[in-house]
Amino acid sequence: MKTNKCVICHYAEIGTKGKNRRFFEDQLVKNIQNKLSDAKVLKMRNRVVVSPKSEEIAVAALKKMCGIVYFSPAVVTASLIEEIEGEVVSLMKKRSPRTFRITVKRSDKSFPLSSDKIAASLGEAVLKNTKSQVDLHQAEVNCYVEITKEETYIYFEKIKGAGGLPVGTSGKVLSLLSGGIDSPVASFRLMKRGSKNVFVHFHAYPDTSAASMEKTREIVRILSSFQGESIIYMVPFAQIQKEIMLGSRESLRVIFYRRFMMRIGEEIARREKAQALVTGESLGQVASQTIENMRATSEVVDVPVFRPLLGYDKEEIISEAKAIGTYETSIRPEEDCCVRFLPRYPETKANLSLVKKEEKNFAVEEMVTTAIENCKVERFT
Ligand code: ATP
Ligand code: MG
Numbered sequence: 001m002k003t004n005k006c007v008i009c010h011y012a013e014i015g016t017k018g019k020n021r022r023f024f025e026d027q028l029v030k031n032i033q034n035k036l037s038d039a040k041v042l043k044m045r046n047r048v049v050v051s052p053k054s055e056e057i058a059v060a061a062l063k064k065m066c067g068i069v070y071f072s073p074a075v076v077t078a079s080l081i082e083e084i085e086g087e088v089v090s091l092m093k094k095r096s097p098r099t100f101r102i103t104v105k106r107s108d109k110s111f112p113l114s115s116d117k118i119a120a121s122l123g124e125a126v127l128k129n130t131k132s133q134v135d136l137h138q139a140e141v142n143c144y145v146e147i148t149k150e151e152t153y154i155y156f157e158k159i160k161g162a163g164g165l166p167v168g169t170s171g172k173v174l175s176l177l178s179g180g181i182d183s184p185v186a187s188f189r190l191m192k193r194g195s196k197n198v199f200v201h202f203h204a205y206p207d208t209s210a211a212s213m214e215k216t217r218e219i220v221r222i223l224s225s226f227q228g229e230s231i232i233y234m235v236p237f238a239q240i241q242k243e244i245m246l247g248s249r250e251s252l253r254v255i256f257y258r259r260f261m262m263r264i265g266e267e268i269a270r271r272e273k274a275q276a277l278v279t280g281e282s283l284g285q286v287a288s289q290t291i292e293n294m295r296a297t298s299e300v301v302d303v304p305v306f307r308p309l310l311g312y313d314k315e316e317i318i319s320e321a322k323a324i325g326t327y328e329t330s331i332r333p334e335e336d337c338c339v340r341f342l343p344r345y346p347e348t349k350a351n352l353s354l355v356k357k358e359e360k361n362f363a364v365e366e367m368v369t370t371a372i373e374n375c376k377v378e379r380f381t
Contacts, residue, residue, distance in 0.1 A: 004051075004075070004076040004077075005051070005055065005073065005074070005075055005076065006049050006050060006051045006073075006074055006076050006153070007049075007050045007051075007052065007055065007058050007059070007062065007071055007072065007073050007074065008047050008048070008049050008050075008071060008072055008074050008146070008153050008155070009028075009032070009047060009048040009049075009050060009062060009065075009068045009070075009071040009161065010046070010047055010068070010069055010070050010071065010072075011024075011025075011028065011047075011048075011067055011068055011069055012069045012163075013069075013164070013165060014028065014067060014165060014166070014169075023169065024067070024165065024166060024169050025043050025048070026043070027067075027166040027167075027168045027169050028048060028065075028067045028068070028166040029041050029042075029043050029048055030168070031065065031066075031067070031166050031167060031168065031228060032048060032050060032061075032062070032065060034228050035061045035065070035228065036050065036052055036057070036058055036061055038052070038053045039051060039052035039053065039058060044148060044150070045107055045148060046107065047146075048068075049153075050062070050071075055073055059071075059073065059159065061225075062159070062161055063159065063160065063161060063162070064161075064162055064225045064226050065161050065162055065166075065226075066161075066162045066163070066164045066165060066166055066167050066191055066192050066194070066226060066227070067161070067162075067163075067164060067165050067166030067167075067169075067194075068161025068162065068163070069160070069161055069163055070158040070159060070160055070161060071158075071159055071161055072144070072153075072155035072156075072157055072158055072159065073155060073157065073159075074146075074153040074154055074155035075087055075091065075153070075154045075155070076151050076152070076153055076154075077151065077152050077154065078151060078152070079108060079111065079147050079148065079149065079150070079151055079152045081112075081113070081118070081121070083152075084118075084122065084145060084147070084152050084154070085121070085122055085125045087154055088102070088122050088125065088126065088143060088145065088154060089125050089126055089129045089130070091143070091154060091156075092126045092129075092130055092132060092141075092143065093129065093130055095141055095156070096130060096131065096132060097132050097139070097140040097141035098132065098133065098140050099132065099133050099134065099135035099138070099139045099140045099141070100123075100126065100132045100133075100134065100135070100139050100140065100141045100142070100143060101123075101134060101135060101136050101139040101141075101142050101143070102119045102122045102123050102126070102142075102143045102144075102145060103119065103142055103143070103144050103145070104116070104118045104119040104122070104144075104145045104146075104147065105144070105145070105146045105147070106118065106146075106147040107146070107147065107148050107149075108147055108148050108149040110149070111147055118145070118147070119145075122143075122145065126143075141156060142156065143155075143156060144156065144158075162192060162226060163192065164191075164192035164193055164194065165192070165193055165194035166194060167191050167194060167195070167196055167226070167227040167228065168194065168196055169194035170190075170193055170194030170195045171194075171195055171196070171274075171275050172195060172196045172197075172198065172272065172273060172274045172275060173190050173195045173196070173197055173198070173269075173274050173275065173276045173277070173278050173306065174197075174198050174199075174200060174265055174268055174269040174272060174274040174276070174277050174278065175187040175190065175197045175198070175199050175200070175277075175278040176199075176200055176201075176202075176261060176265060176277060176278065176279050176280075177199045177200065177201050177216055177219060177220070177232070178201070178202075178216070178280070179201065179212050179215040179216040179219060179330065179334060180280065180330055181280075181317060181318060181321050181326075181327065181330040181331065182280030182281070182282065182285075182309055182317055182321075183278075183279065183280030184219050184222070184223060184280075184321065184324070184326040184330060185280065185309060185312075185317050185320045185321050185324065185326070186278050186279060186280040186306075186307070186308045186309050187199070187223055187278060188223065188226060188320070188324050188326075189308035189309070190278055190306065190308060191223070191226050191227045192226075196227060197223070197227060197230065197278070198230075198231050198232075198233070198268070198269075198272045198274055199216075199220055199223075199230060199231065199232040199233065200232065200233040200235060200264070200265055200268055201213065201216040201232060201233070201234055201235065202235045202236075202237035202261055202264075203216075203234060203235070203236065203237060203238075204236075204237055204238040204241060205236070205238070206238075207238040208238075209334075211334040212334045213234055215329060215330075215332055215334050216232065217232070217378070217380070218329045219326050219329055219330065220232050220380050221380050222324070222325050222326050222329065223324075223326070224380045224381060226324070228381070229379065229380070229381050230379070230380045230381075231272075231377060231378070231379055231380075232377070232378050232380070233268050233375050233376070233377055234375060234376045234377075234378065235264055235268075235371050235372070235374075235375040236371060236374050236375070237257075237260075237261075237371065239367075239370070239371075240257075240260050240367050240371060241257065241341060243362060243367065244256045244257060244260075244341075244362070245341045247361040247362055248358050248359075248361060248362075249358065250343040250344070250345075251343050251345055251346055251347040252343075252347055252350065252354075252355060252358060253341060253342070253343050253346075254287070254288045254293075254342070254343065254346050254347075255288070255293060255296050255297060255347060255350050255355055256355075256359065256362075258288065258293075258297035259296070259297055259300045259355075259359070260364075260367065260368065260371075261297075262277065262297055262298060262300050262301045262305070263300055263301065263364070263368050264368055264371050264372060265277045265301070266301040266302070266303050267368060267372055268372070268375075269303055274303075275303065275304070276303055276304040276305065276306050277301065277303055277304070277305045277306065278305075278306045278307075278308065279305065279306075279307055280307075280309055280317075281294060281307045281309065281310065282307075282309045282310060282311075282312050282313075282314070282317065283310050283311065285314065287346040287347070287348045288346065290348050290349060292348070292349040292350050293347070293348065293349070293350045294307070295350075295352070296350035296352050296355050299352070
């Protein structure tokens with residue numbers, strides 16, 4: 001008997017999307033196909049079936065695929081009880097666990113037996129042909145059998161995917177990426193809810209080394225394993241910082257930095273057709289992240305500013321950064337443009353009218369335009 005292998009991918013939430021369900025499924029298929037270009041990727045009822053050239057490469061990619069709750073490398077047989085039994089027995093012989101259970105799911109309700117009856121009959125066949133014993137509650141090996149009209153999948157493992165929704169189903173956002181711990185996690189949160197992220201990084205090169213840019217590039221590379229191809233805008237910020245340092249009171253510097261970042265971000269978002277800005281701010285984490293200061297920064301733009309980490313503790317953010325693989329890069333000590341000319345006593349409750357009054361010292365539009373004219377766009381796959 002020739003055995004065919006595949007990887008079956010299960011999703012949860014997109015199954016509940018009613019009329020939009022096809023749109024979500026099609027996007028997931030497209031994302032998997034983009035990532036695994038030499039694989040056959042098919043949408044079947046409630047699952048996506050992937051037949052890759054290399055199972056190892058597919059497993060690594062699918063672990064990072066947004067929209068997949070879990071997936072399983074499986075053996076495929078025809079949906080005929082004798083074939084299923086032959087395959088289950090042969091696979092169980094190879095594994096020969098002390099205890100096992102068989103879990104049957106049958107989406108083809110026209111199949112002659114109920115799920116429980118099929119499980120019992122397959123279990124008996126295994127008992128007869130191997131030394132393994134049944135244990136329904138704490139089995140060493142759980143053999144899953146999924147029967148559909150077209151074919152049947154037999155597998156033993158459920159490997160976690162990234163969960164959430166397929167990237168591309170919730171529009172596009174522009175993520176402000178600093179190279180620190182928080183902003184990559186904020187971007188990931190949006191990806192996981194289906195948004196494609198375009199990135200922007202503000203740097204003070206050549207006044208500082210190019211290290212913050214290199215670090216941010218590395219983070220974009222890691223993040224693009226969750227969303228596919230990524231674009232980053234590298235925006236020179238040193239000149240703006242100098243002007244702010246010279247033209248405003250010390251305590252408001254960070255507020256002005258952020259206001260300029262928002263404005264430049266909004267313009268890039270317009271070009272990229274991104275519908276919102278994303279930052280890694282968390283309420284009260286540092287002086288610039290009070291409600292007053294966040295208001296004073298977002299009020300300069302019309303696009304929504306999303307702060308997905310607003311309610312996260314630092315520890316929670318760190319553990320997620322470790323889970324997605326950005327933490328080690330983020331903690332590398334590098335001079336971020338924002339720590340330049342930092343005030344000794346930063347304002348924690350920005351007075352908006354004072355901020356606006358003092359901002360009259362700057363040729364705002366010109367500064368924004370110059371920064372955008374001098375930005376560089378880089379692409380990552
Ligand atoms: P992070 O860990 O993301 O650097 P942080 O806790 O250091 O965040 P801040 O330095 O106050 O916080 O920055 C707040 C947010 O502003 C960041 O999460 C990021 O979204 C944005 N930001 C700050 N500096 C930059 C930068 N140089 N380039 C792009 N975005 C930035
Ligand atoms: Mg930072």
